[in-house]
Structures are given as structure tokens and as C-alpha cells.
Amino acid sequence: MTAPDHMLSELLIVACSEVFRNNGEIVATGIGPIPRVAAGLAKTTHSPELLMTDGEAYLVEEPVPIGPRGYDDRKPSGYLPFSRYFDSAVWTGRRHALVSPIQIDRFGQMNLSYVGGTFDKPKVQMLGARGFPGNTIHHINSMFVPAHSTRIFVPGEVQSVSSVGYNPARRLKGADFSGVDLRFIVTDLCVMDFGGPDHAIRLVSLHDGVTVDQVREATGFELLVDGTPPVTPAPTEEQLAIIARLDPHNIRATVLKGNPPGKRS
Amino acid sequence: MGPHMGFRNVTTLDKRTTAEAVVGRLRDGMTIGIGGWGPRRKPMALVRALLRSGVKDLTVVAYGGPDVGMLLAAGKVRKLIYGFVSLDAIPLEPYFRKAREAGGLEVLELDEGMLQWGLKAAALRLPFLPTRVGLGTDVFDQGGFRTVTSPYDDGEVLLAMPAVPLDLALIHVHRADRMGNIQALGPDTYYDEWFAKAAKEVVVSAEEVVDRLDLSHPEDAKANIVERCFVQHVVEARHGAHPTSMPPAYGWDMAALKAYVASAGEEDGWARYRADTIGPDEAHYLAQAGGDAIAKLPLPIF
Numbered sequence: 277m278t279a280p281d282h283m284l285s286e287l288l289i290v291a292c293s294e295v296f297r298n299n300g301e302i303v304a305t306g307i308g309p310i311p312r313v314a315a316g317l318a319k320t321t322h323s324p325e326l327l328m329t330d331g332e333a334y335l336v337e338e339p340v341p342i343g344p345r346g347y348d349d350r351k352p353s354g355y356l357p358f359s360r361y362f363d364s365a366v367w368t369g370r371r372h373a374l375v376s377p378i379q380i381d382r383f384g385q386m387n388l389s390y391v392g393g394t395f396d397k398p399k400v401q402m403l404g405a406r407g408f409p410g411n412t413i414h415h416i417n418s419m420f421v422p423a424h425s426t427r428i429f430v431p432g433e434v435q436s437v438s439s440v441g442y443n444p445a446r447r448l449k450g451a452d453f454s455g456v457d458l459r460f461i462v463t464d465l466c467v468m469d470f471g472g473p474d475h476a477i478r479l480v481s482l483h484d485g486v487t488v489d490q491v492r493e494a495t496g497f498e499l500l501v502d503g504t505p506p507v508t509p510a511p512t513e514e515q516l517a518i519i520a521r522l523d524p525h526n527i528r529a530t531v532l533k534g535n536p537p538g539k540r541s
Numbered sequence: 542m543g544p545h546m547g548f549r550n551v552t553t554l555d556k557r558t559t560a561e562a563v564v565g566r567l568r569d570g571m572t573i574g575i576g577g578w579g580p581r582r583k584p585m586a587l588v589r590a591l592l593r594s595g596v597k598d599l600t601v602v603a604y605g606g607p608d609v610g611m612l613l614a615a616g617k618v619r620k621l622i623y624g625f626v627s628l629d630a631i632p633l634e635p636y637f638r639k640a641r642e643a644g645g646l647e648v649l650e651l652d653e654g655m656l657q658w659g660l661k662a663a664a665l666r667l668p669f670l671p672t673r674v675g676l677g678t679d680v681f682d683q684g685g686f687r688t689v690t691s692p693y694d695d696g697e698v699l700l701a702m703p704a705v706p707l708d709l710a711l712i713h714v715h716r717a718d719r720m721g722n723i724q725a726l727g728p729d730t731y732y733d734e735w736f737a738k739a740a741k742e743v744v745v746s747a748e749e750v751v752d753r754l755d756l757s758h759p760e761d762a763k764a765n766i767v768e769r770c771f772v773q774h775v776v777e778a779r780h781g782a783h784p785t786s787m788p789p790a791y792g793w794d795m796a797a798l799k800a801y802v803a804s805a806g807e808e809d810g811w812a813r814y815r816a817d818t819i820g821p822d823e824a825h826y827l828a829q830a831g832g833d834a835i836a837k838l839p840l841p842i843f
Contacts, residue, residue: 331843333728347840357729358578362654367674389650390641395683397644403632406625409652410674440677450690450698451676 279510279539284464285310285528287483287538288420289519290511291467292374293317295418295460296326302416303327303356303371309527311374311420312342316522317515327370333357343525365415366407369455372416378402379427379434380419382477382497384458384470385441386412387434395436408439416457422532424463424494431496442475464532466491467508472500481508485540510538552753554720556775560590560823563744563774567591567709570619572600574660574705574740576712576733577785579606580628580793582725584713584746586781589826591617592819602705604656604731606785607801610636611819613646614811621646622705624653628798630841635805649684651675657732659705664738671699710740713782715790716761717747718754721772724764727788737767746778748790780827780835792840797830 292314296304304319304326306312312331316339319326330340335354356364365371377386388408392399411417417439421428437446440456447453461468461477465486472478478500479491488501511519519528529535564587567573573591577583588608591599598619603609605626612618614636626637640646651659652674662670671689675681681700689701712733714725723745725733737743751757754765784797801818804810820826827835 343842345842347842358731359729359734362657366654367672389679393642395650395679398641401633401638401641403627404623404625404650405652405678405680407653409676409678409680410654410672412678413673413676437677437679443677446677448676448688448698450696451688452673452697453677455673456677 280513280516282511282516282538283529284483284536284538284540285532286511286516286519287508288462288464289314289317289528290515291462291508292420293321295374295462296372297322299323299326299372299416301325301327301370303329303365305371305373307373307375308420308531309342309523310422310531311376313519313522313528314374315339317518320518320522321515327356329356339522341522341524343523343527362410366410367414369415371411372418372459373411374418374420375408376420376422377408377438379430380421380461381430381432381434381441383433383441383443384475384477385434385437385443386419386439387436388438389436391435405438412439412441412456412458413453414455416459418458418460418462421461421463424465424491426494426496429495429497442470465494466505468499476500478502479505481506483508483540484510484538552720556721556773557719557750558774558776560587560746560776560778563587563776564590564594564596567594567596569596570598571596571708572602572706574602574707574710574736575605575608576710576731576736577606577608577782578604578729578731579625580630580785580798581606581729582713582727582731582733582787583608583782583785584711585783585785586778586823587711587713587744587746587776588612589819589823592815593821602656602707604653605634605637607634607798610634613637613640614805615815619647620649622649622651622656624651624656628802630795631798631802635802636811639805650680651684652680655680655702656705657735658702660732660735660739662702662704663706664735667704669701669703672702673699675700675702705739707736707740708742710736710743711746712736712743713746713778713787714766715748715764715787716751716754716758717745717772717775718751719775720753721745721769721775722754722765723747723767723769723772724754724758724761725766726761726764730766734766737771742773743771744774744776745772746776746781748779748781748787750775750777778823780830783827783830783835786841788840791836792838794830794835794838
């Protein structure tokens, strides 16, 4: 059976939704339109046990569509305001966040803080470390990268280490890093995981029409490739229908430059 | 005998004052915590009173939004302690960005959870609270943190998050009474409770100040996020969170936030914003902000 016509953004939503499979009863957080719709797709299809918020303060069993809607359209099933986020979801390890940093290195360390200059005088101030230090030492994290390039997948270390990765040089003796659990990196070219020796980053699948060389050229560090990687599954009709319902204003079409089709071969 | 027999000493408690009177008590160099979260539930009327005052060299502690950006733009801040500074829908706060990129601003950048942990340590009058957060990241060295080793068999090495004590906390709620009882409605009160408990003195501004909440609004007693012994000053400030959101009363004013952001990119933008928008007093501010139309601002969708 051939896959229905779809945009690359929709293929990425499906690939991102897979990161939440078999996570159990934890809070699925997707930051940004594609990760958020992906979390909703995961909950609506293969992982209904996931917890999810309306993006404000309430837990919902029916994922809230992104973009403009009626304020009271969400139907609260529970309550998870920021005022109890750390003790309920983050520091207890009951969360999986899918986030988009500005840099990632071979240890899975992420930079969200700034680029260029120094911490005291950054050339470009970005968001700061925000919740990354606490998220990464306590619960599962995955990453979504809408434009795979050596600017994001940097050689060496990221400029500012906002999150904990698998860099042995940063493992303070006597501290407990057992909560660090980096799962997947979904980009516009491929899916990767941390399944290599010492959690090395490894190619899991290539999106339609993408080659290993293309990914290697766009990655600033050595990437593990075992044999011939499979092609990332395309969305099904059912998945596309759910995606359209979770993103009724087609915000997903604005995320990737030029809104390319999923089928590139 | 009246209905409140024998409690005259309590019922005559009166903490009502004005924003100007509160600001008049401040000293240069104080540490001031500001409640709310980014562009949500910020005590902006109190912040504007600060902007209009001569107070300077402040240490500001916040989950920052336009409150922090404006205080930075006005040159009021010597040191900034923050979990983030953002306008949500506009992720990068423009005056925070300018101040950081100019260099010279003393900062303590904290993980969002570390900040509430430091406030809780201060509230509980502890020197620090242990956490794993910050270990293995540059936040550790940037903040000059130290570790503590568990004295029990596990021997775990943890980051010792120092207390973040405040001289003053500013928070904005829906209702207060003259005795300092407060009610914060809406879906989330963030860490306002801990800002209040971490502070020596707390100023609460409220959309509405009544005589006695027990008599007029007893049904909302669970919205009392912090007990009145933590509240020293009560200021009535209708629409006092504008341009930030105050659900369920009103949403944020995106047009006003965009105009504020635009000012950061214009020559003399802050001076003009300070003169034309913040203006000489709160009556001026609210009139230019639309007056009663603020109550109709739609609640933000996340």
C-alpha cells in the first residue's frame, strides 16, 4: 500500500509521536507545534495512558487542539499548574519532554542559553537554561530539530551546557545521574537515538529520499550507522485525520521552510 | 454586642495604603521579588510605581516578564536573579536581551525549579536546600554553587541551593481585604506563595479591596494563597496586572506588549515609552491602556 500524500511536517509529527510510546503514566510535554501535536497524536492513538495538559494548568484526557480556540473548550480531568509542576512531574521523574534546543553535541548536551561571546556578555542572548538542568537530571527527554545542520549538531561541546548529557567529564563524583534518560532526536532528515556504546548518537531511520551522507554532512560529530537504516514510516490516513483535528489551523505548515512534501524521492 | 464581639483588636487591623506610599518606604539596594510568571499575573501597577520612583540599584528576583524588562530598561537593576525572562508568545524579552548583550549586568541564572527551591529555603529559614538540579551543567559554575554530601549511608553529592531571601515581595491578586487577607483566583498562582514567605515584607496589590473577605467572599477562602500574617501592605489596583494576564478577570494585552517590544528597537524607544505609556501616574497609564476595555481583553490560549 502506498502512503497517502502528506507534508514532511506530518511525517515528523508521526515520528515524534513514537518517542512517547510505552512511556507509561507520565506527563507528555511537546514544546512547539510539531512536538505538541505529536504528544497529542501519541495519546490519541498508541498511548492513551499518557498525561497531558492544556498548556496552561489543567490535565486533559482529550488533547487540546493548538492555536485559537474557545478558552473553555478544554475539559479538565485534573490539575497540574506550574505551582506544583516540579514536585508532581519534573523532580519525580514523571515526565517526558520533547524540546528544541539551539545546539546539541555528541554527548546529548543541549544549549538553550546563548550563542557567541561569553556568559557575562553573550553575543546573542537566547532563552537561558530555563528548566533544562532539572528536566534532564530527573526525567526522559527527546529532541526535535526542524533544520538538521552543523550549526545545531556542533563539533566538540555546545557553547553553554544547559542540560545534562552523557559527557563523562561532567559527571561529578558522588552525584546521582541515574535519572538522565535521553531517548530520541527527530530532525527534518532522520531519527536518531542514544543507543551506541556509552550512549553514542546513532542513526535509527532516514526520512524518504534522504541519504546517510546527507545526514553525516549536516552533523558536526561522528554519527554511528549500523548497516542500511530503514525509512521512517509515513503517516497513515488515520494519523493524518487526527493530526488535522489537533492542528485545525494548519500551523504545522508554517514550521518547516517552504512546507516541503514528505515524499522526497 | 455586635456580631464580632470581643475581636475589636483584630477587626481594626488596616493594612491599606497606596503604591506611592509603599515605594516611598523603599531604599536603594534592596532585594525585591516579583510574583507572577512571564507575562502572567504580574504586579505591574506596583512595578510602574517603582519605575516612577527614584529607587535604584535593586536586586530583582523573578520568573521575569515585562516587569523585569522595564526595570532593566529604566536602569533600576544592579543584579538580576531569574528562572527566565520571557513574554511567552514573544519568547525573547527585548530589554532583557539588550541588557545581557550589553554586558555588565550581574546575574544569577537559575533553572526554573532552583528558583522556587531557593525561595522555599528562605521561607523555611534554612541556609540551603539540597537538589540534583544544576549538576552536570554550566548553571553550576555560572552561579558559583557548592555541593553538600548526604550524611547518611547513600553519601550522595547534591547541589546546595542557597536561600534567596527577599527584603520585599510584590504580588497581584484578585481580592484583598483591609486586614491583609487575599484571594488569588484563576488557574495558576505560580510561586507567589513562596515569594511572599521568602520576604521580610509583602506588598499585595488587588483588583478589588474589600472590608472583610470573611463577610463578603467566604466561598473563595481556598484562593487564600498565603496567610495574612505574611501581608503587610494592601494596595487597590484595578487592572493592576495590565499588560499581563489576570485570568479570569482579563487576558494579556498583546497589542500593548507588541508596542512595548517595538520600543526596544527604536532610538530613544524606552524614554518615549516611559514618558508616553508609563506616564506620570497610574490614572494616565490606565487611560492610555483603554480604561475599562481592559476587562474585555480575551484570556490567552496556550
